[in-house]
Amino acid sequence: MSQQPMLSVDEALDRLLAAARPLTEVETVATEAALGRTLAQSQVSPIAVPPLDNSAMDGYAVRVSDLNTQGDTRLPVSQRILAGSVGVPLAPKTAARIFTGAPIPPGADAVVMQEDTTAVEDGVTVHKAVTPGAHIRRAGEDIAPGATVLSAGTRLFPQHLGLAASVGLAQLPVVRRLRVATFFTGDELVAPGMPLEPGRIYNSNRYTINGLATALGFEVVDLGTVRDDLAATMAVLARAAQCADVVITSGGVSVGEADFVKAAVERQGRLDMWRIAVKPGKPLAFGEVAGKPFIGLPGNPVSVFVTFCLFARPFLLRMQGVQQVMPAAFWVEAAFDWPRPDRRREFLRARLVRDEEPTTRVEIYPHQGSGVLTSTVWGDGLVDVPAAAPVRQGERVRFIPFAELMR
Structure with a gap:
């Protein structure tokens, strides 16, 4: 049986976003506690800002x-107006000392900068x-x-809170935090701090996925590591679906004899195996367990990082x-050659460099393998190829900063 053609990155994103069912539960929080939350209802200003004509x-x-x-014009100074106070009408042929x-004051129609004046006894020379x-x-x-x-669906960053405060909004309605349950399967996985026996590996994906989800402001329910056993996998999967809004794991969804996640999901829900034309990555599982979305990411560490950022995020x-879920990107000059591109769309770990001109350019990590997690720490973004x-030095390439993928 021939395999289905691979989905493009954009096709996979369209399918995922079409399947997303936004939460509807709303809670009201103090404005100072709303950082990182999603605004549930648009907010209108009850006042004008500034409330009065004021000095710049x-x-x-x-x-x-x-x-x-x-x-020059010499004028007597008839009053002194500080921020937070209100002056009296300005008498003709006088000036009012005023601060930012x-x-x-009524009657005044302009402000002369302090730098364009000289203070004199009982007055000022303009x-x-x-x-x-x-x-x-x-x-x-x-x-x-x-x-x-502020519009509904806005993720609230410091500037949004400042704007809300500037119009007197002491509380904001926000969507309750999304709960993301994670678990990881594999008898080979060992927790950091434990002895590493032959054939075993430390479970880095647990920290990558949980860290990314936490950085995005979600509530993470970490159900730990599950042994390679169908009954145990089914039990943790049912628990995950019961306690969270979304279930995410990595690995364990192929057709290998020891890959029990796929079978467990299919027995308790449905599972679509997607082949995406992306590197690193390609395999992505998306389905549903007990009415809750399930995402199965690839198992290689870099593939986990990239596919979480591109698809799960x-x-x-x-x-x-x-509402606005796609990361911002910009074009920058390549400081590298990529002469043998893959037939899949590639996301290369990269970082910005500035030379003597100064010109901002982007270089890539020399080893782009899906197991080289070092590249994600060395870099500060992804080059979208x-x-x-092929890419040649000096050509412009699309660069997505990690900062955009973690907010």
Whole structure:
């Protein structure tokens, strides 16, 4: 029987995102506790920001008509207005000493920068004429009352919390945290800190997957390592589906005699084995157990890292209710040759370098094997190489920073 053609990366992503069912449970948290959470409902501003016309800098509030356009103008200082206080109407032929953020007094129509003045006894000499509106921040120029300041489906980062606070929002409605259950199978796996006997390996994938999920703000339910046994695998799989929203594991989903995850999932739900035209990676299992999505990542350490970032991450974020789930990328000059590309789309571990010009370029780790986890620590991103596309030094390539894949 011939194998099904491989899915492209974009086709696999489309299928995953189409299958994601966003959580609907909402909880209200203090704004300062909302970092990393997903906003459940759009927020509108109850006020204008700024609430009043105010000074953009330290200086003097004046009437433009009082200034001499041909030379210096000496004006008495009639009042002093600090941020947080409100002045009185500005008397004609006077100036008000004003500080950044302080409200513009009625009658004033411009601010002269402190640098364009000289303080004199009982007054100020203005050396430079200004135009109406100079150095004034108008009420509502940033945010109008009733304007939407934050949209539903936004992941809340520090700037979002600052914006919410700027309009007086002390609490925010957020989607409850997605619960991700993980477990790992294999009699060869050993926990770090234990003796490493012949034929055994330390379980790095557990730390990679749990770490990535935690960095994205999900609640991780780590069910540990399961021995190679069908009954034990079925039991932990049922427990995972019962206590979490999504189940993720790595390895154990091929057709080998000791690969029990595939059989366990098929007995308790359904499983699709996808062959994706991606390197590292290619095999990806996606299915459902007791109504909960199941993702089976490849077993090689680098493949786990890359396929989680490319496929599991956007799926999980969409389930969390996030609207924008794809990482930002940019184009940069290649500082390497890649003369023998694979027929699959490749994601090379890479890092940015700056030479003397200065020009930002990207270099790749010399060993791109799927077991070389060192490359993910050495690098700070992935170079996205289209299928069967050689790369020559100096050409522009698409670069995805790790920082984008872990937020």
